[in-house]
Amino acid sequence: MGEFIGKSVKRREDARFLKGMGKYTDDIKLPKMTHSAFVRSPYAHAKIENVDISEAEKADGVVAIFTGKDACGEYGVPCGWQVDFKNGETMREPKHPLLAKDKIRHLGEAVTIVIAETLEQARDAAELVEVDYEELPAVTDPKKAMEEGAPLVHDDWDSNAAFDWCIGNDRAEVEAALEKAHHVTEMEYRNQRLAPNAMEPRSYIADYDVNGDKYTLYTSTQNPHLIRLLMCAFVLGLPEHKVRIVSKDVGGGFGSKIYHYTEEALLTWAAKEIGRPVKWTSDRSEAFLTDAHGRDHVVKSRMGFDKDGKIVAHLTDEYCGMGAYLSTFAPAVPTYLHGTLFQGVYTTPLIHLNVIAPFTHTVPVDAYRGAGRPEATYLLERIISKGAQEMGMDAAEIRYKNFIPPFDGVEEAGYQTQVALQYDSGNYEAALKKGLERLGYDDFRKEQSEARKNGRLLGVGISTYIEGCGIAPSAVVGALGARAGLYEVGQVRVQPTGKVSVFTGAHSHGQGHETVFAQFVADKLGIDMADVEIEHGDTDQVAFGMGTYGSRSLAVGGSAIIKSIDKILEKGAKIAAHKLEAAEDDLEYASGKWTVKGTDKSVSFGDVALTAYVPHNYPEGLEPGLDFSSFYDPSNFTYPFGTHIAVVEVDADTGAVELQRFIAVDDVGNIMNPMIVEGQIHGGVAQGVGQALLEEVAYDEAGQMITGSYMDYAMPRADDLPMIETENTVTPCPHNPLGVKGAGEAGAIGSTPAVVNAVVDALAHLGVTDIQMPLKPQTVWKAMQN
């Protein structure tokens, strides 16, 4: 622990955010900037028979109108991850044009862009574009998409499957073990589709500068360098060194802003065509229709137990909807970010998961807070609790029986799972024990049975989750189908006056990097936080980077910065030794100065920095300057874990669920800033509770979205949540220098099954063993009546 690490330092970025002084893309106004509006399909599946722009072109202020017939339509946005069929067939990867030309494949797909002097003019002119469609039958449910005779999303193939993939032990072996099991628990449900709802909708401004043939795209993205790479190399064929991507303040992403969206490339292309900057900001209705959604798994699963409640085998089949096209991360989400977590925190000896990923006539699905791990955790934590319920065991007891014993990853080896990964370190019992103590589990059970006598329905739900973060070693993700490496870049530039600029390839869209990164940089250099500035989100400033998702910023991005700090201190020691006329080995570095051991002779960090840039009296052969950049490629994922406990009361008359307590014990490794970790957990829990109780994107049979506004899509509000009680256990990550694991998604991963388990527990005596999410009052009430 230093002066700043481990302290709840207030977030530097909040001063500007709280005053409304943040600089989001939509706040930027460029000279001669134009505005744009899209004409989007009102159908999920249709032939485009004709697009008539003649009236629109005559409208006031119109600068240009482009349709799928323009040159931009020839290209498409690529997918970033390739997951092949288990039989070896290559993943089916359709073209994803920037504007639809002949065919519409999802509601809201863009047909025409209208560019005008003002936003109002662009929108008015867009209304004058006449598009004739021939509506075609649509399929929106992933399982139905695989039925015989289902409408095809892409005519290039004879079925809707993008791939059919499996992981784990041999299926026959798992099936045989289930046959012999003492008890088999079955579940069949849908992990419903969710809309990510970042507070800031997507916003882009593209600018083309004829001087030097340079492009700048201001974009609300989570991964600026990745967008540049994809757009330059695959979509528009632009020279990468002439394209700058800027994404400074971004108001939430939750995974939905990883995706390289068609609008980003289209605007960049259009800016050159019209020779003026062009802006587009999504409105909320467009966000529902066009932002990548999350989840959408149809699941059938069986878990076998022996007579003591030990898990003997687990077999699962899932249909995971991809949407109409493959978004950047989509294939990885239900496979390598999902199937690899099927071990959970249990010693299950036999595991098999099969995933069929169909195209559907819906907006593409991509990562959403947790990306594959919430879906895995939901299944594991529900089915083990259901198993306990069916076998008359206690939900805590069955978990203790099945836990992987504690291991630190240093003295004891990491835990090799049945599903490809090796866990780094873990102590799962400790987190559960802490959670149960905080709740007062035994007392609660007494209270619950008393309440039942009075007709009150109280329930407790436990979830003991694990997740994979800090994504990850490039060699591993490459073997798993990633088309990019997943290292991170950190540059530390010590200025001549000793002030420090840090450039990170990680991207903050609410996480607080400017604060947390400055905390550990200041501590490692022994200087004041005020002397450290964190820069991110500009490809002209930051050498390279893979961006932020999968709770990777600190574990991977932070480690890259640490590597550069080590290089700074190593070079600094040479300069210090020269100045102090001492041997390097005789120096020690602490509190911002090099001291000759056992003496009071010292030289400060600032003096060394100045000497590095004014090298009049300088070590022979040493380069001037104090500026290092490092790439850090971790040796493994990190594996945060914990226990979430929910206490609910169900209204016996209406089925309404009141979440009364929520206890989150999270082990995210070493903690740099407890306040920020707590904030991340709070936000994640709110989203997880949202999925459990409220949220669902619903399409009707024709592919029309019937939850396209906040009137029908229920977001969690403050009064849906109790004060979240947070606790931590600390099991450091053994393989990164800060010992950190990641905290961004834990809340959303652990909480959902805890809440559903609690509701089922409240109704267990009525014979209820499962309820389909979201647990709306009418759904719960119906379950109570059966």
Added chain:
Amino acid sequence: MKIKGNYKLPASRSVVWDMVMDPEILERVTPGIKELKELSQDQYEAVSEVRVGPVKGNFTGKLSIKDKTEEEGCTLVIDQKSKMGNVVAEIVMNLASSDEGGTDVTYTGEAKMSGTLASMGQRIMSGVVSTLSKQFFKSMEEEIDKRSA
């Protein structure tokens, strides 16, 4: 979206039937209708403007009447387009003589909507439809009053 309702009109079945079959009257009593052009027997082109709460838009498209049984009922087929999305509906209307000498009009059908109309939620749309239906019958009543006056 299901559409269902009934209304009592103070006129005989034959009067009501004649009114419903008269494009001029329909143009007057249907809320928001700006133009109703007869294309052929029972086939019309309609231009209308709907403004109810958050639902505002200009609709154009076809209206047709089929399955006519004189003084008993018919089916109204609606196919309207707007920038907010399109509406396709089939509504079956039945006329029955009521005890008080009037006519019980019952209607039932289903409307399929697309685009913003669909995503804005059925709750709003069913409210809009019920408001429009009430306005329609209210105007019919006024028309009947005028005739008897």
